[in-house]
Amino acid sequence: MLDAASVRVWCSLALQALGSTRAEIDAINVFPVPDGDTGTNLYLTVESAGTAVEAVWSAHGDAAPAFSDVMHAMAHGALLGARGNSGTILAQLLRGMAAVPAGPETAGGPWLREALVRAAAAAREAVAHPVEGTMLTVAAGAASAAAAVDGDATLPVARAAHAGARTALEATPGQLAALARAGVVDAGGSGLVTVLGALVDALEGDASRLRLAPVARPPARTPVVAAAVAGADPHMTEGGPAYEVIYLLDAGDAAVATLRERLDGLGDSLVISGGDGLWRVHVHVDDPGAAIEAGGEAGRPHRIQVTHFCGEPPAPEAVRDGRAVVLVVPGQGLADLCAEAGASTVVAPAGQLPASGEIAAAIGATGANEVILLPNDPALRHAAAVAVEQARTAGRQVALIPTRAAVQGLAALAVHEPERRFDEDVVAMTSAAGATRHAELLVARERSWTTAGICERGDILGLIEGDVAVIGQDVAATAQDVLDRMLAAGGELVTLVVGPTAPEGLAEGLQAHVRRSRLAVDTVVYEGGQEGACLLIGVE
Known part of the structure; x- marks a missing residue:
């Protein structure tokens, strides 16, 4: 027995x-x-x-x-x-x-x-x-x-x-x-x-x-x-994907069913074992970042392993002395603004997050041996981490500052000084990003429950730090309410990033409101060109 x-x-x-x-x-x-x-x-x-x-x-x-x-x-x-x-x-x-x-x-x-x-x-x-x-x-x-x-x-x-x-x-x-x-x-x-x-x-x-x-x-x-073992060619390949991705995943059954379909379209050798909320995911892909991002959408991936095994690893890139900053931004206006400040960007319109390979390519294109990456979106945490590891294998020193919004990236870029020591520059930029509260205005696409109550299709949603704080029917009034809530905790500088769908005169009206209610607070306005959110707000 x-x-x-x-x-x-x-x-x-x-x-x-x-x-x-x-x-x-x-x-x-x-x-x-x-x-x-x-x-x-x-x-x-x-x-x-x-x-x-x-x-x-x-x-x-x-x-x-x-x-x-x-x-x-x-x-x-x-x-x-x-x-x-x-x-x-x-x-x-x-x-x-x-x-x-x-x-x-x-x-x-x-x-x-x-x-x-x-x-x-x-x-x-x-x-x-x-x-x-x-x-x-x-x-x-x-x-x-x-x-x-x-x-x-x-x-x-x-x-x-x-x-x-x-x-x-x-x-x-x-x-x-x-x-x-x-x-x-x-x-x-x-x-x-x-x-x-x-x-x-x-x-x-x-x-x-x-x-x-x-x-x-x-x-x-x-x-x-038998003796045939000696005939196995260790370099033989079937021409499959270049990376093996494995991770544990905390997720429900329904989310894993969706994940299977998505990963099946990304690569091969897909095996998902486990159950009762804990799964082991294994897949062979050419874009490991996309596989990890898919896991992040399904639940919480952890113990992530990425292995390159098909052919020779990518050749090391040419690396020169110097420091670069790479930001992921949601619109071309922001990309142009960052370029004026000497930074490189990856433009990611709403709902189109870049894969790790695209971010890694942007890091490599800088040619610098010191790079600071600002992903500006919590959904990019896994892709950004994979891109950083790929860049480090090429001999670069790369720092990842976990910015969650474009306005945090702008705040960090504003204090960037390439003449400082690398670690000191990273600390200063991280501090500036962390001291910046962020908000955005979106239009509700459907009726749903939110942290601020029930919203209807077409309502204006004011999100502060990622959570719905205000539900309104007018963009200007909702934006003003969001600003007042953010400034109630104090602030010295308000950054307004206006999108193409924002009503005319929105930024000017908000600037006037800040001048009337907060005399010691400065306001700057940028045309961001971002889709989705008609307005991004940062308070430093």
Whole structure:
């Protein structure tokens, strides 16, 4: 019977088995990308699973935890530490197993049969475009063989699953052209056979003894890859995307369903495993920033990993001495204003956020070895971070000031002094941006709930620091109300950035209002050319 102790041993044996065979598995990794890391990714995934299992045991002291608790810990740990395509699929396999109800102490043959079937189905559902001849095929072979075994005993089911997985693995070269050309079996499937072999070893051994002492390395249960392993070309590529993007995501089911569709259009090798609000996202793309931004729209991505693996990395750019400032702005008027101040810009009209590649290109185009980036939009936080990392690999010193609005970027640019030391300049610009409150006026597109109450289509919304503070029917009156609220907390300078949809005389009327009500406050007006918001307001 499987119990908490045998699951603990299974983790330990699987980790040891993958540790001894990961170089071999790495060597036969040719699909979907020949990056030679499948064995390593599986090892790190199982290592994370084992750490979670040990944490459950530690929490229970001398008493053994419940079987279901240990299985859920193994699956959760794998999800948190999943690496690569294969690790993400393995995490989903374990999650599928853990989802099958079991008794508090032990699970027998019927549970393992259902768990393996559920695991294979869950893994296939997690992959956007399942391909035969891969780890999914091997999982299906294990599940089919296990389902054919009768009886309550667990060991015969585990042995059958392992044998079925081996048989399916040996057939993978005939199902996938990349494997046939290289003369190897599937690397992810090879790792899965190794993990299932460790399960057999755990059930055959004395689990109560093994969990109290170091576990000896199990007999090798890896597939026969023959001398053909030497024929695998580690540089072979199928011409796929250049980057692997992996992150954990806090999001609901509906948001993840939308994310699947969006990521499927951005790249390939898409796998999203997990559930209950926590997901592991894996995708191969040419624009990693877009993949991360999509995750940011679906929920909260974290533990983000971006790896370049297709061909040679981009050649380092020519870097000269000097300092540059790059701003993302919503209109051409603002871009012209920044250019007059010597800064570079990326123009991003409303609803058209630039990808990380576009921002990175703007940083590179400056040619400077010191660059300060002002994204001016919280929705760009992930794309900006990726662009900064790309620029740093080219040998640049790049600082990201997390400005949330264009008026904050203007305030930071106003105090920029390239003659100062780089860190001093960044501190001064960050301070100026942080001391600038921001607001904007928008027209409501539909009836909805807001933080200021219910708005109707066509209402004027005054947003302060991103939240709706005022709902009105007249642009000038709403703008005046917003300004009064902002200046109630004090201020020395008001910046008004007028868009093309603003009514004539709006800026002049607001300037006059400020002069009447706040004698010590100065006002500056710019034509921003921005779409969407008819007025941007900054108060320093």
